Amino acid sequence: MGSLVVTHPFHPLAGQRLVVLFTKRRAGSVVFVCASGVSRSVTLPQEWTDRAEEPAGHRLSAEGLSAARALVNALASRRIGDDGGGS
Template identity: 70%
Template sequence: MTVTHPFHALAGQQLEILFVKRRGSALVFVCACGESRSVTLPQEWTDRGGEPAGDRLAVEGLSALRALVDALVSRGGDLGGGGF
């Protein structure tokens, strides 16, 4: 299996899968990482998951966050001296 998460220390490296397990509803891989060590990776961070985002903060996520903040601010009225 290949680590595909662009910001992971093992990005691009191929690892041997020792076993697979569920963590809640997520699938994770426990892989060999050097002698007598293992690393646990979520499926999304590997070539077994979807395509990784190229940026740490995707435009879609930032846009959704901005919309949420705007909605909360408009509902809150005066924030009582807050720093906006």
């Protein structure tokens, strides 16, 4: 399995190399279960490690923009549907 480096800037183990015990899928995403001290383990999402996919060259990908637009539309339609509860 090897090892990985924790890259999430706010994680207490950020910058540390951990031994990977095994990987599994959780909610459709890859997570790593790693050794962390004596008789302890920590589970990390792939995105919080050096094994994450490289970020897109742009701030938002086309898929990200599409998802953001869908969210804005959903929120806007919800507000229009309110019974005069606007500002």
